Amino acid sequence: xxxxxxxxxxxxxxxxTRPRLAVLAAxxxxxxxxxxxxxxxxxxxxxxxxxxxxYDVLRALTDAGLIRRIQPAGATARYESRVADNHHHVxxxxxxxxxxxxxxxxxxxxxxxxxxxxxxxxxxEVVYWGTCPDCATERSPQWSASxxxxx
Ligand SMILES: [Zn+2]
Ligand SMILES: [Zn+2]
Ligand SMILES: [Zn+2]
Numbered sequence: 411x412x413x414x415x416x417x418x419x420x421x422x423x424x425x426x427t428r429p430r431l432a433v434l435a436a437x438x439x440x441x442x443x444x445x446x447x448x449x450x451x452x453x454x455x456x457x458x459x460x461x462x463x464x465y466d467v468l469r470a471l472t473d474a475g476l477i478r479r480i481q482p483a484g485a486t487a488r489y490e491s492r493v494a495d496n497h498h499h500v501x502x503x504x505x506x507x508x509x510x511x512x513x514x515x516x517x518x519x520x521x522x523x524x525x526x527x528x529x530x531x532x533x534x535e536v537v538y539w540g541t542c543p544d545c546a547t548e549r550s551p552q553w554s555a556s557x558x559x560x561x
Pocket of ligand 3: 496498520536
């Protein structure tokens with residue numbers, strides 16, 4: 411496993427360091443974590459790593475394309491190691507839970523804009539907003555009553 415991560419780092423000419431390996435391992439097991447969670451996960455393995463070191467690793471890996479930074483409106487930035495497939499996310503308005511939504515397996519139809527205005531498009535940012543199953547279960551009893559009260 412670790413050697414996979416080493417190979418990934420070498421493939422983009424990044425030096426193999428323990429914090430970089432720890433971040434990649436954490437993202438494999440915990441997709442869509444925010445920076446604070448990432449720091450806690452890395453420190454569980456490497457207690458002496460500083461916040462700044464984790465920030466630096468996240469930036470280096472994002473710049474190299476090994477990880478992807480996503481930031482749904484109004485939410486803190488999250489990171490994931492599933493990159494380059496232009497998949498989208500469904501986000502719960504209530505608790506912030508995030509799940510992956512495939513663009514289309516093997517394709518990225520959203521990248522073919524109906525009119526690209528001459529731009530070279532490399533990412534289509536699509537966020538589906540809604541209520542996750544847990545929150546929907548919690549809320550359903552008062553759903554009809556509360557929906558009337560909103561502006
Ligand atoms: Zn939720
Ligand atoms: Zn994702
Ligand atoms: Zn799509």
